[in-house]
Amino acid sequence: MSVPLTEDQRALLALIREFVQREVEPRAAWLDRHERPEDCFSWELVEKASDVGLRTLTLAEEYGGAGADYTTTALAVAELAKGDMGFAVVFAQTWKLVQTLQEAGNQSQKDRFLPLFRDNPRHLLAITLTEPDTASDYFVPHAGARYRTTAKRTKGGWLLNGMKHFISNGNRAFLYIVFAQTDPERSLSEGSTAFLVPRDSPGLSIGTVHDKLGERLANNAEVIYRDVFVPDENVLGEVNGGYAIQRQFFPASNAYAAATVLGVAEKAYERALAWAQERVQGGKRIIEHDSVASDLAEMKMWLDATRGYILHATWCADHPEHWRPELGVLPKVLASKVAWDVVTRAMELHGGYGYMKETGMEKLLRDAAAFLHSDGVNRTLLLKAAQFLR
Amino acid sequence: MRIFVFLKTIPDPEAPADAYRFQGREVEAARAAWVLGPFESNALELAVQISEKLGGELTALALGGKEQEVGLRRALAVGAVRAVRIDIETGEGWRSPLATARALARAASTLGGADYYVFGRQAGDWDQGVMAGLFAGLTNLPFVPLVRAVDVRAGELQLVRELPDGWEEGVLAAPAVLSATNGPGTLLRIAKVRDVMQANRKPIEVLSLPEEPAESLRLQAVAPHEARRSGRVVSGTVAEVAEALLTELRRLGLVGGMTT
Numbered sequence: 245m246s247v248p249l250t251e252d253q254r255a256l257l258a259l260i261r262e263f264v265q266r267e268v269e270p271r272a273a274w275l276d277r278h279e280r281p282e283d284c285f286s287w288e289l290v291e292k293a294s295d296v297g298l299r300t301l302t303l304a305e306e307y308g309g310a311g312a313d314y315t316t317t318a319l320a321v322a323e324l325a326k327g328d329m330g331f332a333v334v335f336a337q338t339w340k341l342v343q344t345l346q347e348a349g350n351q352s353q354k355d356r357f358l359p360l361f362r363d364n365p366r367h368l369l370a371i372t373l374t375e376p377d378t379a380s381d382y383f384v385p386h387a388g389a390r391y392r393t394t395a396k397r398t399k400g401g402w403l404l405n406g407m408k409h410f411i412s413n414g415n416r417a418f419l420y421i422v423f424a425q426t427d428p429e430r431s432l433s434e435g436s437t438a439f440l441v442p443r444d445s446p447g448l449s450i451g452t453v454h455d456k457l458g459e460r461l462a463n464n465a466e467v468i469y470r471d472v473f474v475p476d477e478n479v480l481g482e483v484n485g486g487y488a489i490q491r492q493f494f495p496a497s498n499a500y501a502a503a504t505v506l507g508v509a510e511k512a513y514e515r516a517l518a519w520a521q522e523r524v525q526g527g528k529r530i531i532e533h534d535s536v537a538s539d540l541a542e543m544k545m546w547l548d549a550t551r552g553y554i555l556h557a558t559w560c561a562d563h564p565e566h567w568r569p570e571l572g573v574l575p576k577v578l579a580s581k582v583a584w585d586v587v588t589r590a591m592e593l594h595g596g597y598g599y600m601k602e603t604g605m606e607k608l609l610r611d612a613a614a615f616l617h618s619d620g621v622n623r624t625l626l627l628k629a630a631q632f633l634r
Numbered sequence: 635m636r637i638f639v640f641l642k643t644i645p646d647p648e649a650p651a652d653a654y655r656f657q658g659r660e661v662e663a664a665r666a667a668w669v670l671g672p673f674e675s676n677a678l679e680l681a682v683q684i685s686e687k688l689g690g691e692l693t694a695l696a697l698g699g700k701e702q703e704v705g706l707r708r709a710l711a712v713g714a715v716r717a718v719r720i721d722i723e724t725g726e727g728w729r730s731p732l733a734t735a736r737a738l739a740r741a742a743s744t745l746g747g748a749d750y751y752v753f754g755r756q757a758g759d760w761d762q763g764v765m766a767g768l769f770a771g772l773t774n775l776p777f778v779p780l781v782r783a784v785d786v787r788a789g790e791l792q793l794v795r796e797l798p799d800g801w802e803e804g805v806l807a808a809p810a811v812l813s814a815t816n817g818p819g820t821l822l823r824i825a826k827v828r829d830v831m832q833a834n835r836k837p838i839e840v841l842s843l844p845e846e847p848a849e850s851l852r853l854q855a856v857a858p859h860e861a862r863r864s865g866r867v868v869s870g871t872v873a874e875v876a877e878a879l880l881t882e883l884r885r886l887g888l889v890g891g892m893t894t
Contacts, residue, residue: 255707255830262824297827310827 247555253316257323259296264327267292272328276460276607281453284460285416287366289331294365298324302339304346307358314496315558317343318503322551325507329611330461332507334368336500337412341369341421345440348481348493353440357419370417372408372467373490378432380624382423383573384631385433385487393469395424395437402426402439402479404472407451414465415450418443422469423486436486440478447472458610459618495561498572501619502554502579505612506547509583512608513543516590519597530593539589546582553578570629577622577629580615587612635690635808638748639681639714640738640769641674641705642696644759651858659853670705673754676820677813678705680784681752682713687786691715693745697722697737703838710833711825717838718745723845730851735768741841742773749808750791755780755815766813777811778804783819794819 249257267289278284293299302317303309312320317339325332342361346354361367372393373382381389393406404424408414420441427435441448451466481489517540520531530536557571591598591605598605616622645654645663653665670678678694685692694709696702697720706717720741722729742748751773756763770777782801783794790805796815806812814820825833868878883889 251834252831255711255834256827259825259827259830266824295826296824297829301827305828310831 247552249319250316253319256301256310256312256316257319260298260320260323263293263296263298264324268324268327268331272331272461273604273607276328276330278460281455281460281463282415284330285334285463286331286461289461290334290368291365293335298335299338299365299367300342300362301335302342302346303358303362307354308362309342312339313558314343314499314561315555318496318499318554318558321500322503322507322510322554325504326511328461329504329508329614330459332504333412333459333462334416336504337371338369340494340497340500341371341419343496344371344421344489344493345369345480348438348489349440352477353480357440361419364418366416367418368413368416369419369421370411370413370467371421371423372411372414373423374410375406375408380621382432382487382490383620383624384628385431387431389432390428391423391425391432391436393422393424394428395426395439395474398473401473401475402437404439404441404447404469404474407466407468409451409466410454410464411467412462412464414467415453415463420448420467421480422467422474423490424469426486427484430484433487435484437483438480438486438489439474440480441469441472441474445472445474457613458607459614460610495564495567495572496558498574498576498619498625499554499557499561501615502550502557502575505576505583505615506550506554506579508608508612509550509579509586510547512583512587512590512605512612513540513547515603515605515608516540516543516593519594523595536593539593543586543589547586550575550579550582569632573620573625573628576615576619577625580612580622583612584616635685635688635750636746636748637681637685637688637690637692637750637752638742638745639677639692639694639709639752640696640754640765641678641694641702641709642671642754642757642759643668643698643702643705644671644757645669647672647758654858656857659856661856668701668704670708670822671754671758673756673758673814673816674705675708675754675822676816677752677754678709678712679820679822680781680812680814681750682823683784684750684752684791685713687784688789688791690749693718693748695720695738695741695745697734697741706838707833707836708822708825710836710838711830712823717836719838719840721840721842731762731764732768735765735772737843738765738769739772740843742769744841744843747809749810750806751775751809751811753811753813755813766811770811773811775809775811776806777813778806779813780815781812781820782815782817 275284275286300309301312305311321332321336375392378391395402395404422439422441423436426437447470449468451468453463453465520536523530554575557575560566560571587609591609594605597603645666646669649666655662655664681692692714693716694706694714695718696706702719710717722737753766780796781793782796785792793806794801794803868875
């Protein structure tokens with residue numbers, strides 16, 4: 245889809261395309277096939293991305309990064325996801341959390357953590373919100389909603405205890421933004437706090453690395469906190485202000501999730517289009533059959549509309565005076581539904597070939613499935629959006 | 635130490651045939667993106683390595699219109715300190731390779747000359763492969779074609795040159811001209827994100843040169859080869875397939891009239 249891009253955005257996307265073709269695509273299918281989830285993740289790829297400056301894309305220029313805004317970041321996420329969705333998730337998480345730290349962190353926190361991030365080519369970030377019993381609850385909190393992970397006051401700081409699961413980059417991050425219940429009497433919307441917790445904090449350990457259907461180049465893991473001491477200076481925002489951090493400092497998180505799965509869908513569409521232009525059945529190329537042609541046209545329409553909606557949301561995030569809260573939850577719903585539709589149709593257009601691993605369509609299908617739930621179950625996000633309409 | 639690398643931005647050679655429109659003497663790349671030519675990308679990598687290893691200053695030059703900025707900005711992003719677009723008014727005639735080489739030589743001279751002049755082995759659009767040699771002839775400099783790797787030992791530039799069945803290695807003293815070929819040692823590095831963005835903010839100088847005298851050859855028309863027809867799939871038993879293939883080969887006059 246043609247949207248006006250700046251020269252910087254155009255150059256960045258060309259760079260990512262080249263990186264994807266040269267480094268990601270030759271490895272993605274092979275990495276995806278490994279049995280152990282840990283073996284699907286590649287530090288080599290992360291370091292190569294670091295080497296060209298992709299890891300520090302959203303780091304402010306004053307700290308040595310490229311200082312990408314929300315729109316540029318979403319464009320980058322979608323382009324990277326065309327190479328591999330899991331790999332894009334590794335970076336989308338990191339890019340968004342660096343933006344959060346820069347927006348919500350105080351000067352001391354930025355000065356302590358951002359240079360460490362910049363200088364370590366493996367430095368990734370993770371956010372630990374989800375718990376086995378607290379998931380949709382933190383999107384639409386009710387009076388009884390609590391994190392089971394708690395932070396209790398101690399001298400000079402807090403003691404963290406609990407377990408988070410399904411955490412993207414959970415076993416790979418060097419720095420975590422951890423949400424924990426600091427006031428057990430109140431709902432998590434009023435009684436939780438965000439903390440900055442380095443990986444080497446005593447008491448922090450990694451549990452199971454989850455084995456997943458798709459998105460395999462990204463690891464999701466349990467993160468366990470046993471009496472992890474967090475000094476007061478590592479409280480992000482205000483004590484009991486965790487939910488405010490969630491609401492205020494992740495304006496584009498949902499759009500990044502949407503862009504991730506959009507990249508997969510656009511890749512599936514491109515492959516289906518190329519296939520339809522080559523494959524001959526019924527005495528002509530299958531794109532010359534009306535039903536196939538109209539299918540492709542409809543796929544293109546939904547993809548363009550979705551890309552437009554995502555970029556509308558990120559533009560509003562970049563220009564907060566235009567921001568509407570539903571833009572923080574709806575783009576991913578649209579993108580994941582469209583992606584699932586497009587990828588399944590693209591696979592169907594490939595006939596039997598689409599079902600065979602050799603064409604790579606089944607990987608796109610497995611990857612696209614991730615965002616039916618990831619970054620918020622769709623029905624929960626719709627419920628959340630409905631709250632803003634009342 | 636000064637190094638000049640000559641670049642050419644061309645319509646994407648990977649674009650499908652219908653991305654081009656042929657009209658009389660013009661070829662319009664209607665739907666093809668502008669990209670740095672493949673062998674010029676090898677030349678750029680080689681030139682960057684020479685400037686890194688010898689500590690020289692790299693200048694990128696390209697002759698043509700604004701589209702040439704694509705390659706020049708790429709050069710700025712990977713280490714060129716200066717980018718110059720050579721602007722020559724396009725006349726009625728056909729600019730022959732010799733005229734282009736003359737223009738490049740004049741530009742190089744106007745800019746004060748260099749120690750090493752690096753070209754791609756051939757442009758990716760017309761594939762004539764004569765520019766580096768013509769430039770060397772006009773400037774009376776030694777020329778080493780098809781360089782696939784460079785190194786510096788004891789302050790001297792070592793080259794590895796591709797041969798039809800092997801390679802040869804030697805030392806090249808400045809001033810000299812070399813052309814780069816493709817290989818692992820000349821694969822253009824991916825620029826860094828910040829450098830790409832900064833390259834977008836750097837100026838590209840324009841060097842205007844007067845039009846060349848008219849060429850003896852005038853272009854009258856340009857057209858693509860007739861598109862190759864798609865093949866025909868032959869199916870059946872082995873004997874049937876063999877018979878069908880033989881019949882087709884006879885029809886095309888490629889085999890004699892023996893019977894099976």
